[in-house]
Amino acid sequence: xxxxxxxxxxxxxxxxxxxxxxxxxxxxxxxxxxxxxxxxxxxxxxxxxxxxxxxxxxxxxxxxxxxxxxxxxxxxxxxxxxxxxxxxxxxxxxxxxxxxxxxxxxxxxxxxxxxxxxxxxxxxxxxxxxxxxxxxxxxxxxxxxxxxxxxxxxxxxxxxxxxxxxxxxxxxxxxxxxxxxxxxxxxxxxxxxxxxxxxxxxxxxxxxxxxxxxxxxxxxxxxxxxxxxxxxxxxxxxxxxxx
Numbered sequence: 001x002x003x004x005x006x007x008x009x010x011x012x013x014x015x016x017x018x019x020x021x022x023x024x025x026x027x028x029x030x031x032x033x034x035x036x037x038x039x040x041x042x043x044x045x046x047x048x049x050x051x052x053x054x055x056x057x058x059x060x061x062x063x064x065x066x067x068x069x070x071x072x073x074x075x076x077x078x079x080x081x082x083x084x085x086x087x088x089x090x091x092x093x094x095x096x097x098x099x100x101x102x103x104x105x106x107x108x109x110x111x112x113x114x115x116x117x118x119x120x121x122x123x124x125x126x127x128x129x130x131x132x133x134x135x136x137x138x139x140x141x142x143x144x145x146x147x148x149x150x151x152x153x154x155x156x157x158x159x160x161x162x163x164x165x166x167x168x169x170x171x172x173x174x175x176x177x178x179x180x181x182x183x184x185x186x187x188x189x190x191x192x193x194x195x196x197x198x199x200x201x202x203x204x205x206x207x208x209x210x211x212x213x214x215x216x217x218x219x220x221x222x223x224x225x226x227x228x229x230x231x232x233x234x235x236x237x238x239x240x241x242x243x
Contacts, residue, residue: 029050035049145187154180159202
């Protein structure tokens with residue numbers, strides 16, 4: 001039997017996640033984009049892009065977070081016009097692990113966007129008993145944001161089922177003619193997971209398979225990027241009107 005003093009010792013409580021403390025030298029993102037890119041039925045990768053306010057003076061040091069242990073495919077400063085003018089960060093990276101997240105610190109010198117692409121631990125798409133599919137996206141921002149967009153591409157011939165919430169929006173086709181759907185979450189809080197599920201069906205014989213992994217900044221959706229920048233600018237104007 002344990003001594004009475006030991007037996008009476010209460011169990012330690014699990015600490016709740018608290019907002020990440022941002023160092024004075026780190027500039028937090030105003031908005032972020034999460035893109036779940038479907039290569040084929042069994043192959044996906046994800047891309048996270050952090051957007052700084054366009055008026056931030058460069059160089060600027062930023063932090064971007066991924067699930068701990070994630071395998072990176074590509075990491076760099078992302079221009080608005082695609083991969084040709086984007087800058088790749090060289091390995092080894094400045095990374096630490098906190099809150100079950102790998103947190104990467106980099107300095108932006110040319111562009112106000114940073115993008116990091118990575119492999120997923122599991123297939124995010126599951127076929128339901130009725131033959132439909134559900135694809136689940138999740139991301140945990142490191143700091144408070146003005147907006148977070150979550151986007152994925154679906155096979156040609158897909159029909160999205162969003163009869164209840166009607167929150168999933170059509171965001172236009174990608175270069176392969178596949179429809180892209182997603183949602184913009186306003187004012188997400190630091191260290192709080194954001195999830196989005198898209199349920200869809202595919203017309204028989206319409207599904208296509210892409211050739212290879214399409215890596216780097218070109219995969220991001222122009223309409224989503226324009227929307228993110230528009231939200232940042234609108235927020236800045238509202239702040240200036242208050243002042």
